[in-house]
Amino acid sequence: xxxxxxxxxxxxxxxxxxxxxxxxxxxxxxxxxxxxxxxxxxxxxxxxxxxxxxxxxxxxxxxxxxxxxxxxxxxxxxxxxxxxxxxxxxxxxxxxxxxxx
Amino acid sequence: xxxxxxxxxxxxxxxxxxxxxxxxxxxxxxxxxxxxxxxxxxxxxxxxxxxxxxxxxxxxxxxxxxxxxxxxxxxxxxxxxxxxxxxxxxxxxxxxxxxxxxxxxxxxxxxxxxxxxxxxxxxxxxxxxxxxxxxxxxxxxxxxxxxxxxxxxxxxxxxxxxxxxxxxxxxxxxxxxxxxxxxxxxxxxxxxxxxxxxxxxxxxxxxxxxxxxxxxxxxxxxxxxxxxxxxxxxxxxxxxxxxxxxxxxxxxxxxxxxxxxxxxxxxxxxxxxxxxxxxxxxxxxxxxxxxxxxxxxxxxxxxxxxxxxxxxxxxxxxxxxxxxxxxxxxxxxxxxxxxxxxxxxxxxxxxxxxxxxxxxxxxxxxxxxxxxxxxxxxxxxxxxxxxxxxxxxxxxxxxxxxxxxxxxxxxxxxxxxxxxxxxxxxxxxxxxxxxxxxxxxxxxxxxxxxxxxxxxxxxxxxxxxxxxxxxxxxxxxx
Numbered sequence: 250x251x252x253x254x255x256x257x258x259x260x261x262x263x264x265x266x267x268x269x270x271x272x273x274x275x276x277x278x279x280x281x282x283x284x285x286x287x288x289x290x291x292x293x294x295x296x297x298x299x300x301x302x303x304x305x306x307x308x309x310x311x312x313x314x315x316x317x318x319x320x321x322x323x324x325x326x327x328x329x330x331x332x333x334x335x336x337x338x339x340x341x342x343x344x345x346x347x348x349x350x
Numbered sequence: 351x352x353x354x355x356x357x358x359x360x361x362x363x364x365x366x367x368x369x370x371x372x373x374x375x376x377x378x379x380x381x382x383x384x385x386x387x388x389x390x391x392x393x394x395x396x397x398x399x400x401x402x403x404x405x406x407x408x409x410x411x412x413x414x415x416x417x418x419x420x421x422x423x424x425x426x427x428x429x430x431x432x433x434x435x436x437x438x439x440x441x442x443x444x445x446x447x448x449x450x451x452x453x454x455x456x457x458x459x460x461x462x463x464x465x466x467x468x469x470x471x472x473x474x475x476x477x478x479x480x481x482x483x484x485x486x487x488x489x490x491x492x493x494x495x496x497x498x499x500x501x502x503x504x505x506x507x508x509x510x511x512x513x514x515x516x517x518x519x520x521x522x523x524x525x526x527x528x529x530x531x532x533x534x535x536x537x538x539x540x541x542x543x544x545x546x547x548x549x550x551x552x553x554x555x556x557x558x559x560x561x562x563x564x565x566x567x568x569x570x571x572x573x574x575x576x577x578x579x580x581x582x583x584x585x586x587x588x589x590x591x592x593x594x595x596x597x598x599x600x601x602x603x604x605x606x607x608x609x610x611x612x613x614x615x616x617x618x619x620x621x622x623x624x625x626x627x628x629x630x631x632x633x634x635x636x637x638x639x640x641x642x643x644x645x646x647x648x649x650x651x652x653x654x655x656x657x658x659x660x661x662x663x664x665x666x667x668x669x670x671x672x673x674x675x676x677x678x679x680x681x682x683x684x685x686x687x688x689x690x691x692x693x694x695x696x697x698x699x700x701x702x703x704x705x706x707x708x709x710x711x712x713x714x715x716x717x718x719x720x721x722x723x724x725x726x727x728x729x730x731x732x733x734x735x736x737x738x739x740x741x742x743x744x745x746x747x748x749x750x751x752x753x754x755x756x757x758x759x760x761x762x763x764x765x766x767x768x769x770x771x772x773x774x775x776x777x778x779x780x781x782x783x784x785x786x787x788x789x790x791x792x793x794x795x796x797x798x799x800x801x802x803x804x805x806x807x808x809x810x811x812x813x814x815x816x817x818x819x820x821x822x823x824x825x826x827x828x
Contacts, residue, residue: 266741268737270601301598305738313741336601339661
C-alpha cells in the first residue's frame with residue numbers, strides 16, 4: 250500500500266473531474282495543498298470562479314474521495330479565494346490538451 | 351472568506367449551506383419555466399408556418415401582435431424568468447428570496463400570457479387588459495422576488511447592476527404595455543357608476559391613462575413599448591448574464607471592467623432616450639439609436655476581448671449559438687440606426703425592414719442566445735440533480751456527455767438558415783419563402799427537443815460507471 254502523502258492524495262483527487270471543463274481538479278490547478286496527519290486528510294483548494302455552480306459537488310466529491318482512502322478517518326476541505334485561480338495554474342500536460350501555450 | 355467543509359461521514363454527504371450550488375432553487379422550478387417556454391416557441395413557429403402572412407405583411411395588425419406576444423412573453427420571458435431563478439442565486443452567491451413566490455408567479459404568468467395572446471388574436475383589448483394585468487401581477491412578483499434576492503448579494507458587481515437594470519426595464523415595458531391596452535378601450539361605465547363605487551376610481555384612472563396615451567401616435571407608443579421589452583429587458587439581461595457566464599465557460603475573464611461597465615450604462619442611457627423619442631416620433635430617435643449602437647458596440651468589443659483571452663481552445667456549440675446571436679445583435683444595432691434616420695423614405699420595403707428588424711431581434715438574437723444557454727443550463731440542472739452526489743463515488747458523465755453534439759450542430763445550421771430564409775421572405779413579402787424558413791426553424795427545434803429528451807433521460811436513468819482513479823490528466827475539451 251502506498252504511504253499517504255501529498256502525492257498519493259493528489260493522485261486520488263484526480264478522480265474528481267470538473268464536469269463543465271472535463272478536466273480533473275488536480276490538473277486544473279484547483280488543489281493548493283493536500284496533507285494527512287493522524288488520519289485526518291486536509292485539502293486546501295479553490296474553484297475557477299466565485300459562484301461556480303459546481304462548488305458544492307466538487308467539494309463533496311473531494312471529501313468523498315479522501316474518506317475512501319485507507320487510513321483516512323476524517324477529511325477537511327477548505328475552499329479559499331486567495332490566491333485566486335488563474336488558467337496559468339493548469340498543469341503543463343493539461344495545458345497542451347486545452348491548447349494553451 | 352474561506353469555506354470549510356469536513357467531518358462528515360462519506361456515505362451521506364449533505365449539501366453544505368452557504369456553498370454555491372446549494373443556493374440553487376429546487377430543480378423543478380426552473381424546469382417548469384423552460385419546458386413551458388419551449389412549448390410556446392413550438393406553438394409560435396407552428397402558427398407562423400400555418401400563417402406566413404403574419405411575417406409577410408406590415409406588422410401593425412392583431413395577428414402580428416398576438417404572435418409577437420406569444421414569442422416574447424410565452425417563449426422568451428418564460429425561459430428568461432426560469433433561468434434567472436436558477437442563475438441569479440448561484441452566480442451572485444445568495445439564495446432566492448422565495449421559491450413559493452416564484453411558483454405562484456408561474457401560475458399568474460401562464461394564465462395571463464395564454465389569455466392575453468388569445469385575446470390579442472380576437473382583438474378584444476378589454477380582455478387583453480385584464481389578462482395583461484394578470485401577467486403584470488406575475489411580473490411584479492418576479493421583480494419583487496429577484497429584487498429582494500439582489501438586496502442580499504454579498505458582492506455587488508456589474509452583473510447585479512445589469513440584472514437590476516433589466517428588471518427596471520421589464521417593469522417599465524409591462525406598465526407601458528398596460529397603458530397601451532388601456533388606451534384602446536372605452537370607459538362608458540365610468541360616467542354611469544356612482545363615485546362611491548370602488549370601481550369608479552379605477553375606471554377614472556384608466557380613462558385618464560387612455561386620454562394621456564392617445565395624445566401620442568399609436569405606432570410610436572407600440573414601438574417604444576417593444577424596445578423597452580426587447581432591448582431593455584432581454585438585451586440588457588443578455589449583456590449582464592454573459593459578463594458572468596462567457597468568462598466562466600471560456601476560462602477567461604473580463605478584460606476591461608470600465609469598458610464593460612460603459613457598455614451597460616450607454617445602453618441604459620440610450621434606452622431612456624429611445625423610449626421618449628420613439629413615443630414622440632422625434633427625429634432625435636436617430637441619435638439615441640446611434641447611442642444604442644454605441645452601447646452594443648462597446649459590449650461586443652469587450653466580448654471579443656473575453657473570447658480572445660480564453661484559455662479553452664475549443665468553443666463549444668452552445669457558445670457558438672450565443673456568439674452568432676451577438677453577430678446578429680451588431681447587425682441589428684446598425685439596422686436600427688438606419689431605420690431611425692429621419693431621411694429614410696417610407697416605402698413598403700422599409701416598412702418590411704421594420705418587421706425583419708423585430709423578427710431577427712426576437713427570434714434571432716434572443717432565441718439563438720436562449721437556445722445556446724439552454725445547452726448550458728439544462729445539462730447543469732440535470733447533472734446537478736442526477737450526479738452531483740456521485741462525484742468521488744462513481745465515474746460520472748461530463749455536461750457535454752448528456753446530449754449529442756452532432757444534433758446540436760445540425761440544430762445550429764437549421765436555425766441559422768431558417769432565420770435567413772424567413773427574414774428574406776419577410777423583407778420581400780413572399781409568404782412561401784417565409785413558410786420554408788419557419789419550417790426549417792421548426793426542424794431545428796425538433797432537433798433541440800430530441801437533445802432535450804436525451805438530457806432529461808438522465809433524470810430517469812443516470813449513467814454511472816465504476817470509479818477508476820485517473821493518474822493522467824484528462825484532456826477532453828467538450
